[in-house]
Each structure stands twice: as C-alpha cells, then as structure tokens.
Amino acid sequence: MPKQKVTVPDIGDVDKVQVVEVLVSAGDRVGKDDSLVSLESDKATMDVPSPYAGTIREVKVKSGDEVGEGDLLLVLDSEEEAAEPEAAPAPPTETAVASSAEEEKKEPASAPPKDSSAEAEAEPPRTAAGPGGPAPLDEFPGGRAYASPAVRLLARELGVDLERVQGSGRKGRILKEDVQTWVKKRLAEPAGAGGGFVLPEMPVIDFSRFGEIERRPLERIQRISGPNLHRSWLHVPHVTQHDEADVTDLEAFRHAHKEEAKAEGFSLTPLAFVMKAVVRALVEFPALNSSLDPDGEHLILKRYYHLGVAVDTKGGLVVPVVRDVDRKGVFELARELADVSSRTREGKLKPDELRGASFTLSSLGSIGGAFFTPIVNTPEVAILGISRSRMQPVWKEGEFVPRLMLPISLSYDHRVVDGAMAVRFTTFLCGVLSDVRRLIL
Numbered sequence: 001m002p003k004q005k006v007t008v009p010d011i012g013d014v015d016k017v018q019v020v021e022v023l024v025s026a027g028d029r030v031g032k033d034d035s036l037v038s039l040e041s042d043k044a045t046m047d048v049p050s051p052y053a054g055t056i057r058e059v060k061v062k063s064g065d066e067v068g069e070g071d072l073l074l075v076l077d078s079e080e081e082a083a084e085p086e087a088a089p090a091p092p093t094e095t096a097v098a099s100s101a102e103e104e105k106k107e108p109a110s111a112p113p114k115d116s117s118a119e120a121e122a123e124p125p126r127t128a129a130g131p132g133g134p135a136p137l138d139e140f141p142g143g144r145a146y147a148s149p150a151v152r153l154l155a156r157e158l159g160v161d162l163e164r165v166q167g168s169g170r171k172g173r174i175l176k177e178d179v180q181t182w183v184k185k186r187l188a189e190p191a192g193a194g195g196g197f198v199l200p201e202m203p204v205i206d207f208s209r210f211g212e213i214e215r216r217p218l219e220r221i222q223r224i225s226g227p228n229l230h231r232s233w234l235h236v237p238h239v240t241q242h243d244e245a246d247v248t249d250l251e252a253f254r255h256a257h258k259e260e261a262k263a264e265g266f267s268l269t270p271l272a273f274v275m276k277a278v279v280r281a282l283v284e285f286p287a288l289n290s291s292l293d294p295d296g297e298h299l300i301l302k303r304y305y306h307l308g309v310a311v312d313t314k315g316g317l318v319v320p321v322v323r324d325v326d327r328k329g330v331f332e333l334a335r336e337l338a339d340v341s342s343r344t345r346e347g348k349l350k351p352d353e354l355r356g357a358s359f360t361l362s363s364l365g366s367i368g369g370a371f372f373t374p375i376v377n378t379p380e381v382a383i384l385g386i387s388r389s390r391m392q393p394v395w396k397e398g399e400f401v402p403r404l405m406l407p408i409s410l411s412y413d414h415r416v417v418d419g420a421m422a423v424r425f426t427t428f429l430c431g432v433l434s435d436v437r438r439l440i441l
Helices: 094-106 118-122 149-158 176-188 220-235 248-256 258-263 270-284 330-345 419-434 436-440
Strands: 003-007 017-022 035-040 045-049 054-059 072-078 126-130 133-137 238-246 290-292 299-301 307-309 311-313 316-318 359-363 382-386 390-396 399-413
Touching (some): 149 176, 220 316, 238 419, 248 258, 248 270, 248 399, 248 419, 270 307, 270 436, 307 330, 311 330, 399 419, 419 436
Parallel strands (some): 307 359, 359 382
Antiparallel strands (some): 035 045, 054 072, 290 299, 311 316, 382 399
8 A cells, every 4th residue: 555645735824833633543544535633723723634545654743733834744554556646735826826926026035945955054144133132043045034925914014124033933934923022022122222112011910819710721713813903903093983774674674585595504694784785885985995005105905805704613703704795695695604604613714714804894793782892803994893783763754663773883994094984984884784775786
C-alpha cells in the first residue's frame, strides 16, 4: 500500500492555526473524506478530511500544537492502487490573487524560503530597534520586514512601522501578535517617551478577599476578538443612530409564506428581509458600503454587497459572510442563512467564508432587548444592530393603532459618515422595511 502524507491545507491569510483535536490514532482505518484533525484559527474551526481511504501509519501532531500551511499532520497507508499527488493548497481566490499581485508590486522580492540557501546564510541578519532594544530581524531582500500581507495590513491600520517590530515567528517572521504587543508597549510608555499618550492602568484587585471566586479562561474566539474590538473602538470615532421600523405588513407577508419555506426545508426568518432592505439602502447611500483608504484621504467604494451576519456560538460571536446579497431573493437568502448558521455553530466554515464583508448585521432579535451600540467591524465603516420587534401604539390617521415596531441601531465611523447621512440611511431603511413592495423596486 502506498504511503501518503497529509498536510495542512490552505488556511487563508493566517500564519498559524492551533490543533484543537486529533480525531484518529495510529492503526485506525479511515475512509476518504473522513475527518482527521480539527484546526482552529482566530475566526473558525475546520476539520481536515482524509484525501484517501486507508490506515493511519503515524500521527505527527497533538492537541495544542500550532501548525502552518503545508506542515505535516500524519502519514497513512493508502488503499488505492496508484498514489495520488499530495493534497495541494486550494487555488487562490480572485481576491487573494489581487492581493498577491499588489504585494509583488510593492515588494522587490518574496519572503525567504523555509530552507535558506547558502547565499542567504552568508548575509548577516539585520537588526531593528524594537521596544525592548535591538533584535535580529529577517527581512525581504531590499530591506523590507518579513511579514505576511495580512500582518502588513494590520500594521498599516495601526500606524506601526514593521521595521521597528521584533518578529517571534519562524526565521524572525513578524506575526500579528508581535504587532499587537508592540502597540501595547508603546501605549504603556510614559508621555513624551514615544510621543504617544498613556492609558490609565486598571487597578489589580484581589476579589477573593470579598468571597468565593472562580477563575475561568476566556473562550478562544473571545481572546482573539477582544483586541480587534478594542482596536476598532480606539481608532474609529463611533456614533450610533437609533430608529424604529414599522414591520407590521412585512411580518404578515412573512407569516403568509412560512409554510411554503418550511416545505422546502428552511425557515423564513425576518433577517432575510432585513438583508434585502439593507442592500437597497446601501445602493442609495454607497458611502456606508465603503472603507477608508489607509492614506485617510480617499474612500474605497465597493461595488459588491457581501453582508457579514453575526452568529451566536458557544465560543462567542462568529461573523460568516453571505455574498452577492443584491443578486439573491429572500427565499434563497433564508436558505443560505440557515445553512451558514448551522455550519458556523458546528465549526465547519472555510476561511474564505469569513472574509470580504462590506457591511455587517448583528441581530439580537431572537434573544430580546431594545437598542444597543454595536462596534464597527473595521475596515468597514458601519454596522447595523437589530433588536426584538414589539407591538406598540402608534398615532396614525387621528388615532392610536397597534403596530409591530422593529428597533434598529446603526453605528458608524464619523470620519466617513456624518449624522445627517446616517439619519437619511436609517429613515430610508425603515421606509423599505415598512412597505415590503419596495424590496422588489
């Protein structure tokens, strides 16, 4: 039986993922596409399927290990007659190709390979000053710090000069955590030491003095998303606009078609209608479907409508992306929402399904509440919060009548969207939601 190696597949724009569970042992027989190992990135969990049917010869990783694309996971004896080629990373998406091409234009040469040539070894490593003093730093030929495009994007967003950051990755590669650590150290410097400001330190309190306590670690998603939310809150001047939409007629229309959707195997939720209405509003107000250029002087207007939808999981909120919402009907969106929400909670999303949103929705309607202030999911410039609809008396045509009102909360980046535009956006959106016929215009 031919021996086959199973390696880490394409994991998107992250350098390392964690092995959270090894699902097989040496001697186990597996079928093609059976799950072998569970990997977890900062956004989702994914299973690595077996590319062959056969018997596990040797497992090379254990729970808690960190691995990168192409690293060896295990070896198996294939039951197939001819050995198939080793699993290769999936072909890059159009977005990845574009990003790669852009990086090639910016950088005179690619990052040094894992097995450095004799010529590369002969050149002494360069040093760069970090917050802890001079330290060795691998670099691209030509003087560029050794870091992935995703890390470079993060550094640009935070205004960090990568030449001053010490890399902790393999061969001095700068990781996302290195950039975040550098920023934290700079923020902690006294005023005048680095020209920055000082955040007041939180006092350390021994809570056990007051009674019994339990110290519980945060979920992985919470540990990763926390710094991202903090960064967005510090860098984006947030403003939130609240409004209410009369969805009485929309809800009657939805109930009239619930059984039809149920017969096709999915639930017709209000969120599918809200997504269509949001796209109508984004077409009318394109600035909310944009990102602020790193130069701070231009807007990047997006001609696509990919909506991120926050999904509540046991480990925290995960935001899968539903693409081309403008090209899909309400039934198709409801069906896709049911599928992506299910796979999100099961940890079966692919990395590409978590990238590329142009606008995000966070719905708490199934839980409750009225209004809230969602944090903008940078580099987007706005996010819509949706709360639970409730029946209210509304003055209409000289009398109070019961109407079903849906609370909405639009948080936005005040550098891009001013208050007048935000109010016009929410007013337009409420108008579309109040008259379901406008969704087809």
